[in-house]
Amino acid sequence: MAFRGRGRGRGYGGAGGYGFAKQEPFELFPDIELPNIKSVHKEETLVRESVKLQNFWKASAYYLDETVSKNSRSTEIERYSDMKKPRSTITRDSLSQILELKRFPQELIGGSKGQRPSQKKVRWNPESELQKLDYLEKLEQRAQGQENKDEKEKKEGENEDEDENDGEEDIEEEPSDDDYFQNVEFDDDDDDFNDVDDGGEDEGTF
Amino acid sequence: MVTEYGIKFTVNLINNHFGNLVAKVCENLLRRGPLTLQLIVRYTELTPQQVKNSLLILIQHNCVQAFSYEQDGGLEDGPKSNTQYMALFNNILHRMRFSKFLEIMSREFDDKCKELLEGLLQHGRLTLKQMVERAKDLAERAKSRKKEGICENLVQESLVKLFTARYVERCPASEPVLAARNKEDTPAKKRGPKSARTAEESQTLEQRVLAAAAPMEAQRFSAITNNESAVGRETSMDDSPGMRVGAKRKYDASELHIEPAAEEEVILWRANFEEFIRCLRHKACIENVRERLDDGAATVLRAMLEATRSLENKVKTEKSVPLSLNNIFEEVMKSEEGRGMTLDLVRASLVQLGCSPSARGTDESYKIDLKKIIELAQNDEVESIVLKRYGRDAYRMFRLLSKNGRLVETDKIANTTFVEKKDAPKILYKLWKDEYLHMEKLVVAGARQSQFLLWKVNKPCLWKHVLDEMFHAALNLSQRVAYEREKEKEFLNLPVDKQVMSQEERLNRLKSVRIVLESSLLKLDDALMLFHDFEESSLLKLDDAIMLSHDL
Numbered sequence: 001m002a003f004r005g006r007g008r009g010r011g012y013g014g015a016g017g018y019g020f021a022k023q024e025p026f027e028l029f030p031d032i033e034l035p036n037i038k039s040v041h042k043e044e045t046l047v048r049e050s051v052k053l054q055n056f057w058k059a060s061a062y063y064l065d066e067t068v069s070k071n072s073r074s075t076e077i078e079r080y081s082d083m084k085k086p087r088s089t090i091t092r093d094s095l096s097q098i099l100e101l102k103r104f105p106q107e108l109i110g111g112s113k114g115q116r117p118s119q120k121k122v123r124w125n126p127e128s129e130l131q132k133l134d135y136l137e138k139l140e141q142r143a144q145g146q147e148n149k150d151e152k153e154k155k156e157g158e159n160e161d162e163d164e165n166d167g168e169e170d171i172e173e174e175p176s177d178d179d180y181f182q183n184v185e186f187d188d189d190d191d192d193f194n195d196v197d198d199g200g201e202d203e204g205t206f
Numbered sequence: 207m208v209t210e211y212g213i214k215f216t217v218n219l220i221n222n223h224f225g226n227l228v229a230k231v232c233e234n235l236l237r238r239g240p241l242t243l244q245l246i247v248r249y250t251e252l253t254p255q256q257v258k259n260s261l262l263i264l265i266q267h268n269c270v271q272a273f274s275y276e277q278d279g280g281l282e283d284g285p286k287s288n289t290q291y292m293a294l295f296n297n298i299l300h301r302m303r304f305s306k307f308l309e310i311m312s313r314e315f316d317d318k319c320k321e322l323l324e325g326l327l328q329h330g331r332l333t334l335k336q337m338v339e340r341a342k343d344l345a346e347r348a349k350s351r352k353k354e355g356i357c358e359n360l361v362q363e364s365l366v367k368l369f370t371a372r373y374v375e376r377c378p379a380s381e382p383v384l385a386a387r388n389k390e391d392t393p394a395k396k397r398g399p400k401s402a403r404t405a406e407e408s409q410t411l412e413q414r415v416l417a418a419a420a421p422m423e424a425q426r427f428s429a430i431t432n433n434e435s436a437v438g439r440e441t442s443m444d445d446s447p448g449m450r451v452g453a454k455r456k457y458d459a460s461e462l463h464i465e466p467a468a469e470e471e472v473i474l475w476r477a478n479f480e481e482f483i484r485c486l487r488h489k490a491c492i493e494n495v496r497e498r499l500d501d502g503a504a505t506v507l508r509a510m511l512e513a514t515r516s517l518e519n520k521v522k523t524e525k526s527v528p529l530s531l532n533n534i535f536e537e538v539m540k541s542e543e544g545r546g547m548t549l550d551l552v553r554a555s556l557v558q559l560g561c562s563p564s565a566r567g568t569d570e571s572y573k574i575d576l577k578k579i580i581e582l583a584q585n586d587e588v589e590s591i592v593l594k595r596y597g598r599d600a601y602r603m604f605r606l607l608s609k610n611g612r613l614v615e616t617d618k619i620a621n622t623t624f625v626e627k628k629d630a631p632k633i634l635y636k637l638w639k640d641e642y643l644h645m646e647k648l649v650v651a652g653a654r655q656s657q658f659l660l661w662k663v664n665k666p667c668l669w670k671h672v673l674d675e676m677f678h679a680a681l682n683l684s685q686r687v688a689y690e691r692e693k694e695k696e697f698l699n700l701p702v703d704k705q706v707m708s709q710e711e712r713l714n715r716l717k718s719v720r721i722v723l724e725s726s727l728l729k730l731d732d733a734l735m736l737f738h739d740f741e742e743s744s745l746l747k748l749d750d751a752i753m754l755s756h757d758l
Contacts, residue, residue: 028689029686029689037722040722040725040729041725042721042722042725044721045305045309046305046306046309046725046728047305047720047721047728049304049305049308050304050305050724050728051720051724053304053305053324053327053328054222054223057223057224057328058223060328062223062263062266062267063223063225064224064227064228064256064259064260065225065227066225066227095259095262095263098266099262100331100333100472100474102472103377103472103474104262104265104272104380105380105381107258107289108243108258108261108262108265109262122336122339122340124325124339124340124343124344125343125344125347128347
């Protein structure tokens with residue numbers, strides 16, 4: 001019976017042998033004595049560079065998502081209301097755009113398809129086009145734009161009230177040229193119901 | 207040293223950077239040693255394509271090296287792939303300190319060089335063509351004028367500067383072939399004691415693979431391809447590595463035309479982690495000397511190390527390259543802090559640093575024992591941990607045992623360190639339980655049987671244990687950062703009326719929390735480097751032993 005281990009343990013703990021294990025509540029981060037926060041030297045530049053690199057990789061072709069099976073995706077009908085919702089997937093470059101395929105072991109790039117590198121242009125700055133922009137970067141950009149800082153914060157507050165957490169890129173000071181670059185690699189032939197040659201798929205990407 | 211939490215931490219790092227699929231592949235390679243593609247697919251239970259993509263990413267980012275063994279000529283049905291993939295623990299660990307590498311760039315070079323290195327760190331490896339494309343793209347985004355033409359020259363110029371200073375190197379071969387070990391020898395080798403085997407197997411499998419994959423020293427920091435050398439222009443330079451640096455200096459950007467190489471020979475470049483770690487090692491030595499001695503000694507040490515950096519053979523070099531007093535003085539004068547120093551002051555600092563001239567006469571040369579400085583820094587670190595965790599009495603006793611290096615009896619320790627006799631056993635026992643001390647019981651049979659407890663600090667074991675604890679702490683910090691980010695995302699998902707703090711306040715809080723946690727992690731990384739990257743481990747690494755036994 002499932003109750004055996006729990007109820008009787010307390011009464012019979014010292015009876016002989018080790019008794020039953022005592023159940024304790026699970027704490028993810030138990031309280032500990034921490035040093036004085038002022039003794040930590042804040043390396044703002046190093047942290048900023050670190051965060052920038054991490055954001056880059058998250059948006060790059062090198063981040064492999066666990067992909068949803070194609071079947072379930074193809075049965076969902078895209079609704080008008082879905083346009084308002086934040087996109088949960090990120091369009092990434094494919095590995096063949098950036099890797100020098102000939103410099104890898106043959107078995108990894110095997111097949112005639114693998115020999116031809118993709119002709120699509122590499123996005124060297126994918127994190128700026130990322131839908132879910134890291135909020136620290138947003139804060140950094142705001143801090144750097146010293147002119148009209150208050151107005152921008154107000155606008156930012158309004159925008160965030162309207163959109164969801166990772167909404168569209170509404171920051172006014174962002175260069176609007178991004179709009180022109182978003183569809184550079186857009187392939188009209190891509191179709192959700194048929195073969196999609198996109199980064200992150202678990203099928204061949206070459 | 208690869209420890210349990212070292213593996214967990216590096217797997218967590220890969221998970222954050224490349225996702226959990228790649229992390230799964232990486233974990234299997236770290237735990238099981240080199241594996242073939244089929245075995246990786248079997249152990250990870252991923253699809254072959256997922257495993258292939260993961261390996262491509264790991265190789266691209268220099269975290270895995272492929273290799274194969276020489277095929278014996280014999281009865282074979284067809285070509286049998288025996289390509290194995292080996293995880294490079296050190297390179298994976300370096301990923302957490304890329305921002306420190308970029309800081310070194312900012313100090314020593316201009317923005318263009320820094321941008322170029324950033325590209326190499328982001329992508330793992332790039333060709334010159336890709337670097338130029340990237341630079342143009344970034345310049346376009348920054349809306350800078352004159353992005354054509356000048357950009358390409360600037361990139362070439364920056365690349366030449368970086369590989370001349372050895373911060374950038376050519377990528378290794380994609381699949382070197384190792385000579386198969388003679389199987390008849392192995393039974394005899396296995397029968398011998400472990401220490402004998404250690405002495406014989408001076409090169410671990412990882413070292414053999416890396417040595418086989420590495421480009422020739424003459425080519426490693428050179429843009430000259432095999433095609434060009436075949437033309438006969440550069441053959442003399444390729445032959446003598448010593449001339450390599452001098453030869454490169456003859457060319458400036460306009461003269462050194464980095465040929466767009468033929469199809470077969472596209473040069474892939476990557477950051478040379480060794481050089482960055484060397485810089486950080488020097489920095490750690492200088493800071494330790496500054497703390498222990500004074501600014502003068504630190505200035506002299508810095509001058510010596512800067513002058514001889516390009517001449518050091520390996521990163522974990524025990525002694526610095528010898529320099530004459532005059533050369534040292536010249537170098538000291540070049541720096542701002544050293545300008546006010548006289549020759550006598552420099553000589554006095556050298557005495558403080560513990561180096562005596564190695565040759566009599568006019569040409570005395572001095573070298574610094576860097577290994578000793580690193581050991582002192584390591585001792586300081588461990589002693590400070592003991593002081594903070596166990597108190598002053600424990601610190602005094604630990605220090606005594608650490609300096610002694612031999613087994614000492616409990617009462618003797620208590621007497622020497624002025625600790626109460628009744629408290630000493632309790633404290634020592636606590637240190638022993640936490641694996642900071644080694645204990646032995648001595649039973650003396652005489653008129654009355656008495657038992658003595660002897661204590662000792664076993665440095666190699668303790669260093670490994672401390673390193674493991676540091677990896678554990680680093681893992682905790684990383685997980686906490688991830689947890690705070692998740693909490694913020696959940697908060698921002700709530701409707702506005704349910705949010706207690708305003709978004710702005712919340713984001714500012716997240717920013718300061720993140721800066722504190724990440725700064726702590728960077729500081730902890732300094733300690734990790736001290737125990738893992740700056741000094742050779744005296745124990746045969748356990749994982750290498752496993753790989754050796756696989757190999758045999």
